Amino acid sequence: MIEFDRVTVTYAEATSPVLRDVSLRIEEGELALVVGRTGVGKSTLLGAVNGLVPHFTGGRLAGRVRVDGRDTSTHPPRDLADVVGVVGQDPLSGFVTDTVEEELAYGMEQLAVAPEVMRKRVEETLDLLGIAELRHRALHELSGGQQQRVAIGSVLTAHPRVLVLDEPTSALDPTAAEEVLAAVTRLVHDLGVTVVLAEHRLERVVQYADRVVEVHHDGTVTSGAPDRMLASSAVAPPVVELGRFAGWSPLPLSVRDARRLAVPLRDRIALRPVPDPPRSVVRTRGATALSARRIVVRYGDVTAVRQVDLDLAAGEVTALMGRNGSGKSSLLWAVQGTGARQGGTVDVGGSDPGSLSPARARRLVGLVPQTPTDLLYLDTVADECAQADRESSGASAVGARALLDRLAPGVPDGMHPRDLSEGQRLALVLAVQLAAAPAVVLLDEPTRGLDYQGKRSLIGIIDRLAAEGRSVLVATHDVEFVAASADRVVVMADGDVVADGPVGEVIGASPAFAPQVSKILAPVGVLTMDQVRLALPEAV
Amino acid sequence: MTVGSAARSPRGPGWRIPRALHPVAWWLWAISLAVATTAVTNPVLLLLLLGVLAVVVVNRRTDAPWARAFRYYLGLALTVVAVRVVFLAVFGGDVTTQGVHTLFTLPRLPLPTWAAGLRLGGAVTVEGTLGALYAGMRLGCLICCLGAANSLANPKRALRVLPGALYELGVAVVVSLSVAPQLVESVQRVRRARKLRGGPTSGFHALRGIAIPVLEDALDRSLRLAAAMDSRGYGRSAGTSPGSRRLTAGLLVAGMCGLCLGAYGLLDGSVAAPAGIPALAAGAVLCTVGLALGGRRVVRSQYRPDPWKAAEWGVVLCGLVPAVVLLARLATHPAGLNPSTDPLVWPTLPVVPALAILVAGLAAVIAPPPVRSTHRDTGRAAPPAHGSATAGAPSGSNRQVAA
Numbered sequence: 001m002i003e004f005d006r007v008t009v010t011y012a013e014a015t016s017p018v019l020r021d022v023s024l025r026i027e028e029g030e031l032a033l034v035v036g037r038t039g040v041g042k043s044t045l046l047g048a049v050n051g052l053v054p055h056f057t058g059g060r061l062a063g064r065v066r067v068d069g070r071d072t073s074t075h076p077p078r079d080l081a082d083v084v085g086v087v088g089q090d091p092l093s094g095f096v097t098d099t100v101e102e103e104l105a106y107g108m109e110q111l112a113v114a115p116e117v118m119r120k121r122v123e124e125t126l127d128l129l130g131i132a133e134l135r136h137r138a139l140h141e142l143s144g145g146q147q148q149r150v151a152i153g154s155v156l157t158a159h160p161r162v163l164v165l166d167e168p169t170s171a172l173d174p175t176a177a178e179e180v181l182a183a184v185t186r187l188v189h190d191l192g193v194t195v196v197l198a199e200h201r202l203e204r205v206v207q208y209a210d211r212v213v214e215v216h217h218d219g220t221v222t223s224g225a226p227d228r229m230l231a232s233s234a235v236a237p238p239v240v241e242l243g244r245f246a247g248w249s250p251l252p253l254s255v256r257d258a259r260r261l262a263v264p265l266r267d268r269i270a271l272r273p274v275p276d277p278p279r280s281v282v283r284t285r286g287a288t289a290l291s292a293r294r295i296v297v298r299y300g301d302v303t304a305v306r307q308v309d310l311d312l313a314a315g316e317v318t319a320l321m322g323r324n325g326s327g328k329s330s331l332l333w334a335v336q337g338t339g340a341r342q343g344g345t346v347d348v349g350g351s352d353p354g355s356l357s358p359a360r361a362r363r364l365v366g367l368v369p370q371t372p373t374d375l376l377y378l379d380t381v382a383d384e385c386a387q388a389d390r391e392s393s394g395a396s397a398v399g400a401r402a403l404l405d406r407l408a409p410g411v412p413d414g415m416h417p418r419d420l421s422e423g424q425r426l427a428l429v430l431a432v433q434l435a436a437a438p439a440v441v442l443l444d445e446p447t448r449g450l451d452y453q454g455k456r457s458l459i460g461i462i463d464r465l466a467a468e469g470r471s472v473l474v475a476t477h478d479v480e481f482v483a484a485s486a487d488r489v490v491v492m493a494d495g496d497v498v499a500d501g502p503v504g505e506v507i508g509a510s511p512a513f514a515p516q517v518s519k520i521l522a523p524v525g526v527l528t529m530d531q532v533r534l535a536l537p538e539a540v
Numbered sequence: 541m542t543v544g545s546a547a548r549s550p551r552g553p554g555w556r557i558p559r560a561l562h563p564v565a566w567w568l569w570a571i572s573l574a575v576a577t578t579a580v581t582n583p584v585l586l587l588l589l590l591g592v593l594a595v596v597v598v599n600r601r602t603d604a605p606w607a608r609a610f611r612y613y614l615g616l617a618l619t620v621v622a623v624r625v626v627f628l629a630v631f632g633g634d635v636t637t638q639g640v641h642t643l644f645t646l647p648r649l650p651l652p653t654w655a656a657g658l659r660l661g662g663a664v665t666v667e668g669t670l671g672a673l674y675a676g677m678r679l680g681c682l683i684c685c686l687g688a689a690n691s692l693a694n695p696k697r698a699l700r701v702l703p704g705a706l707y708e709l710g711v712a713v714v715v716s717l718s719v720a721p722q723l724v725e726s727v728q729r730v731r732r733a734r735k736l737r738g739g740p741t742s743g744f745h746a747l748r749g750i751a752i753p754v755l756e757d758a759l760d761r762s763l764r765l766a767a768a769m770d771s772r773g774y775g776r777s778a779g780t781s782p783g784s785r786r787l788t789a790g791l792l793v794a795g796m797c798g799l800c801l802g803a804y805g806l807l808d809g810s811v812a813a814p815a816g817i818p819a820l821a822a823g824a825v826l827c828t829v830g831l832a833l834g835g836r837r838v839v840r841s842q843y844r845p846d847p848w849k850a851a852e853w854g855v856v857l858c859g860l861v862p863a864v865v866l867l868a869r870l871a872t873h874p875a876g877l878n879p880s881t882d883p884l885v886w887p888t889l890p891v892v893p894a895l896a897i898l899v900a901g902l903a904a905v906i907a908p909p910p911v912r913s914t915h916r917d918t919g920r921a922a923p924p925a926h927g928s929a930t931a932g933a934p935s936g937s938n939r940q941v942a943a
Contacts, residue, residue, distance in 0.1 A: 056767050081773030093761050094768030096714060097696060098604055105843030110773035112839045122843070136911065138604060155772065338735045359738030367736050374733035377752040391738050418756070432737065 001162060001194045002026040002049055007063035008219075009044055009053060018044045020219035022063070028161075029192040031185070031208055033199065033226070035235050036215035038451045039421055042198045045215060046164050049196060050084035051077045068161055082111050084162045085155025089170055091147040092140065100126075100142075100150050101135045107158040118157075125153045129183050144324045145176025149183055156187070163187065165197045169204060170448060173324050173477045174512050177204055184208075200451055203237035203480065203516050206230065207254035227251040235452050238480060238516040241529045258520045266521055268536065274504075274525045275534035281467040283487055286314035289348065289471035290335065290365065290440045296343035297330040297495075304330040306495040307344065312440055312471040317462055319482040319503070320475040321513060322492035328475040329370065331492070332442045335473075337361040348440060363395050366438035370445045372429035373417070381420070381428060382413040388432040396437035404431035407461050423454035430461065441465055443474045447481050459485045479507055483515040483527040503527065558909040561600070563693035564701055565852035565907075570689035572859030573900055577681045579870040581674040581878045582887050586681050588894060589862075592901040593681075593688045599904040601691050603912045605721050613687025617680030624676035629664045641666040641884065667882040674881065697846060711769060715762050726757045776839070784833065791830030798823020854906035858899055865896035 004024040010017040018041035026032045034042050047053035051072035054061045065072040068083045077086075085107075088094050097103045104122045113121070126132040129149045134142060139150065148168055155163065165184065169177035185208045187193045196213075199205045206212075212229035214222050222229070227250045230240045239258050243251045246265050252258035276282075290312040297305040304327045312318055320328050333339020335346055337353030338361065346352050353361035369375070378384045385400035396403070404411055408427035411420065417428060426446055433441070443462075447455055455478070462485050465472050476482060482489060482503065489506040491499040491513075499506050504525050507513040518527045526532055573589065580586055594610075601607040629646065646661035695717055699710055730753045731746075740746040769775075802820025869892060870877055876890030 050771055052767055052771060056770060077767075077771040078773045078776045081771060081776070084771070086768070086771040088764065088768065090764070093764040096718070096765070096769055096772070096774075098694070102843065107772040109840050109843055110776060112841045115841060115843065115845070118841070118843045140605075158773070333732070336736070338732055357738075358735040362736060362738045369729075369733050369736065371729070371733075373756070374730045374753050375737055377749045388737070436738070 001028045001030075001068060002196065003064075003066040004048070004221075005064040005066070007048065007061060007065055009041070009048065009059055009061050011057070011059035014059075017219050018059075019048070019215070019221065022219075022221045024213065024221060024223055026194060026196060026211065026213075028194055029188065030210040031188045031195045031197065032211045032213055032223070033197050033202075033205055033209035034213045034215065035199075035202060035229075035233060037217070037234060038200075038423070038449065038454060040215045040217055041219060042215050043166055045213070045221065046086075046166050046196060046198055048072065049162065049164050050080050050086050051075060052086070078110075081107060081160075082158055083160055084164060085152075085158060085160035086164045087148070087151045087155060087166070087168055089167045091144075091151035094151060095139045095147075095154075098138055099135075100131065100137055100139060103139060103150060103154045104157050107154060111158055113158075121157045121159070125157050128156070128186070129153045130179075143176065144172050145179045148172065148176075148180045152180070152183060152187075156193075160193070162194045162196065165195065167198050167200060170200060171324075173322075174204075174479065176324060177201075177477075181205055181208065200449070201237075201478070201480075202235060203239060206237055206240070207257075209253075226253055238529055239520065242517055242520060242532065245529065245532065255516055255519045258516075262520050265536075266524060269521060269526065269532065270524050272535050275531050277484065277528060278530050278534065279467075280463050281315075283315055283317075283466055285316055285487075286469065286471075288312070289314040291347045292335050292344065293347075294344040295331060295334050295341060295346070297327070297334050297340055298342045299340070303495055305334060308492075308495070308497050310335065310490065310497070312473055314439065314471050315466050315469050316488060317466050317472045317474065317486045318488045318490060319486035320473055320490050320492065321477070321479075321482065321507075322498075324477075326492045327495040328492055329444055332367060332444050332473070332475055336365045336367040336442055338367070359391070362433065362436045362438060363392070364438055365440045365442060366433035366436060367442040368426070368429050368433055368444065368446060370448070372426055372446075375429050375432060376417040376425070379416055380413065381411055381415050381417060384417060384428060384432060385435075388435040392436040396435050398435075400431045400435040403434050404428055406464070407431055407434075408457070421454075422449040423457060426450070426458070427461065434465075438470070440471045440473070443472070443476075445476055446474060447476055447478045455481050455484075479513050479515045480528075482507060482513075483518070484530065556908050558911045560602070560694065560697070560846060560911060561692075561855060561907045562846040562848050562852045563695075563698035565848070565855045566693040567689050567698065568856045569859035569900070569903055570685045570692070572856070572863040573688075574682050574685040576862040576866040576897070576900075577678060577685060579866040579877055580681075580893070581678050582876065582890070582893075583674055583677055584887050584889050585877065585893055585897060586674075586677045588897050589681055589900075590684055592897055593684050595901055596904040596907075597688050597691055600907045600910055602694075602910040604694065606695055606717075607691045610684075610687045610691040613684055613690070616687075617683045620683065621673065621676035621680050624679070625669060625672045628668055628672035630661065631659065643669060667884060670884070671881040674879075700842060711766060711774065714769070715765050718765055719758055719762050722761060723754065723758050726754050730754050730757075788830050788833050791826050791833065795823045795826030795828075795830055798826055851906055851908055855903045858901075858903045858906060861899040862893075862896040866893055869893055 002025070004022045007019055007022040008017050009019040022045070034045060036042050044053050047057060048061065048065050049067060051065070053059065055076045061073070067080060070080060070083065072080065095103055096106050101122060104125055105118055108118045108121065126135055129152060131146065131149050131153060134146060134150070139147065142150065152163070152165070152168070163184075168184070169180055172180065181204060184195060184197070188195050188208070197205060206226060209226045211223055212226045212233070214229055214233050216222070230236055230253070231244065231251055236244070239253065239255060240251060243258060246262070248261045252261055288311050290310070292308070292310040294307040294309065295305050296303070296307055308331060310331070320331070322328050330339065334341040337346065337356065338358060341354055346354055348364040351364065353364045356364070376384055378387060381404070382401070385404060388400035404427060407430055408424050411424050411428065417425060420428065446458060450458060459481070462472055462474065474486065486503050489499070489501065489503050490497055491506060504527060507515065508518050508525055508527060515527050517529055517532060521532075526535065573593070577586070577589060580589070597610045601610070642663045643666055645663045648662040649660040651660060696714065699713055727750065730750050734740070734746060734749050739749055798819050800823075802816060802823055805816035805819060866877065869890070873890065876888060877893060879885050879887040
């Protein structure tokens with residue numbers, strides 16, 4: 001169906017190719033999962049399938065890409081629209097019309113599908129993806145999971161034979177991600193659509209894949225059966241790590257398979273005490289650093305946060321979880337003092353950051369927002385650091401540059417912040433905020449776009465912040481990240497706090513939020529691979 | 541007023557299926573009203589017209605973001621009036637006005653002789669101010685007509701009416717229509733983020749910190765949207781040669797030049813005769829040929845095309861009545877439409893033009909109720925505003941002005 005024949009892609013002004021000599025065949029009806037570290041060219045590989053690379057992005061593509069017999073060098077993306085459907089990370093940015101129904105019809109209009117056929121296909125697609133009740137709704141008022149399903153539906157109506165999905169679930173909470181992935185697998189199984197999917201959080205999708213395509217650092221690509229590929233790949237979900245650790249063969253890819261293989265391991269691990277997660281300093285719950293009482297945030301008639309109480313202790317890492325739109329971000333912004341707050345009080349060291357000037361509030365509570373790039377506007381890393389030092393006027397003994405070196409060593413001074421990797425950029429923004437030496441650090445969705453290694457170094461950074469005695473609150477959807485980094489979890493739903501307690505108790509028992517290792521080894525209260533390794537130091 | 545449709549509908553009066561009126565009908569209605577406006581400087585009639593626009597907009601707009609645009613046009617119109625009045629006071633725009641009623645006197649700055657005809661400061665007369673106010677109000681009403689069309693007709697659906705040849709233009713328009721509202725949201729987001737760094741959020745210093753992330757964001761979004769449109773088949777050309785594309789472009793440019801020249805010739809009597817109607821006709825022919833040629837290139841179909849039914853005819857007629865009546869009255873009874881400001885005369889309310897303008901307000905009843913998403917959620921509930929359009933008129937217009 002899709003054929004790459006010795007494809008090499010080099011972007012303008014790049015010294016080395018992004019993809020090097022790629023030869024690849026994806027057969028009809030396969031679900032191919034594209035894996036690799038951040039920035040290795042996964043998106044380039046996906047873009048090459050429908051000709052966006054190089055027709056839209058520029059650069060040079062040597063070799064041939066054929067889709068359903070059509071050569072992308074002679075067919076620009078619009079001429080492949082009836083064969084390949086593309087869905088990106090942010091569905092909202094790809095919407096052309098205003099309502100669900102119009103969006104579903106848009107692609108067909110361009111392909112000059114007859115009006116009667118259009119009506120029929122729109123109805124079918126609405127049912128196929130379970131979005132029939134949304135048909136008249138405006139696109140911007142849908143939830144993230146609904147938007148992503150509409151985006152998939154809008155390319156499906158053209159009846160493409162190939163569906164290309166570039167990290168479709170990266171912005172979604174676990175439940176919404178399940179919805180989208182369930183829809184995708186249904187397409188593969190019921191309609192035989194060929195799907196090419198890139199995804200960071202492999203634990204969500206690897207069990208559905210027929211083929212894994214790994215993009216390596218040097219731009220080369222290998223592909224093969226999932227269990228064979230993952231046995232040695234640079235990125236691996238926890239279930240695979242556990243399988244590798246225990247030496248299971250064939251490698252299990254789903255929790256179900258792993259649980260069946262895990263019986264002996266579970267028995268052995270159950271005999272030992274559950275080890276604490278590895279930390280640089282043993283964390284003890286210190287004095288209360290921030291105390292928020294009866295926080296209320298309203299937008300018009302919508303109440304985003306309903307009288308929430310929250311206490312954060314020094315040296316403790318708290319994770320804030322909950323559905324998209326459950327009020328996590330609103331709570332963070334309200335507590336920091338910059339965001340709207342219609343009621344309640346916040347106490348940080350005797351003063352309320354909401355009543356202080358922004359410059360003084362950030363010395364009490366530092367917040368890294370969901371899109372950290374909003375904070376950056378200068379041309380070089382050095383300028384940003386110098387500016388941050390001026391803004392904090394000596395609040396911290398260490399300058400922003402020194403902080404950055406501690407968080408992410410080796411970021412060159414002269415780089416433009418936009419050219420940094422996601423992880424480096426996050427570290428830069430964190431350094432800018434830490435220059436004000438706040439006692440409380442709030443992070444809003446920091447793991448977006450980070451691969452496993454990126455998350456691992458972020459966990460290290462958070463661990464160090466806690467060791468310095470700061471209180472850290474992380475709003476996130478990523479359960480594996482929470483399991484590995486947090487001491488305590490607060491779960492919000494519809495503006496209320498519905499659960500608040502130690503990590504093991506809150507997420508260990510939850511069907512939606514439990515990390516994979518915990519699901520496999522339940523009822524043993526182990527959450528992460530690190531704990532498994534500590535518990536069984538002698539194994540393999 | 542709904543007797544005609546109520547008689548046909550099985551569930552009694554006031555029950556009509558909500559649907560969107562054809563965007564072209566709204567545009568024709570608004571343009572006709574704009575034409576009518578050009579004949580009037582009578583402030584009473586202009587306020588009546590504004591009221592009619594507000595009533596129709598409030599009753600027949602949807603709840604989409606673009607439908608809320610009317611208040612911005614209203615703000616712009618008020619600014620225009622204010623600027624005009626202030627400029628006249630300061631620069632004396634019309635030095636020939638020999639008003640006798642002096643309002644107040646500004647200190648007069650002597651200007652060199654080469655600036656003859658300009659005046660800075662001096663006496664501000666009631667006559668001059670009122671003249672500027674009336675003219676400003678007329679301009680403001682024209683702007684509001686445009687605003688009404690923009691908030692009543694879905695811009696993206698209106699775009700579909702564009703002939704195929706102008707289709708490329710559509711990419712730019714669609715991208716800007718989608719990115720502009722997101723731009724507002726991203727300015728708010730970035731301003732909030734600036735506060736996190738303790739930086740200024742207003743003033744010149746803040747500009748860079750806000751503008752750069754916002755522009756980067758807008759550029760990224762535009763590119764992603766354009767890529768999405770391309771991958772979904774936008775602008776698939778069905779086997780056309782570059783030659784025919786150039787021919788289309790050439791014909792269109794020449795045609796537009798002809799249209800402009802013609803319009804100029806018609807409006808300015810001092811230009812030579814061939815620049816008038818002949819140029820206009822030639823331009824129209826060239827444009828039509830160009831569009832017809834270009835239209836063959838792009839093959840596409842339309843999902844749920846907007847129908848053109850009795851309601852569309854009705855709305856267009858409602859708009860045409862005031863345009864025709866006011867233009868005709870301008871020739872026969874100009875005094876009522878354009879009250880004199882020198883000597884000062886109280887503006888009257890001429891009955892026939894006033895009735896004609898009220899006819900335009902019938903569009904609020906003739907047009908089918910708009911499809912609002914809140915109504916969809918509650919099933920088939922009848923829109924509350926419907927049927928009480930005239931009763932709710934004063935409050936409707938008040939709400940608009942307050943907004």
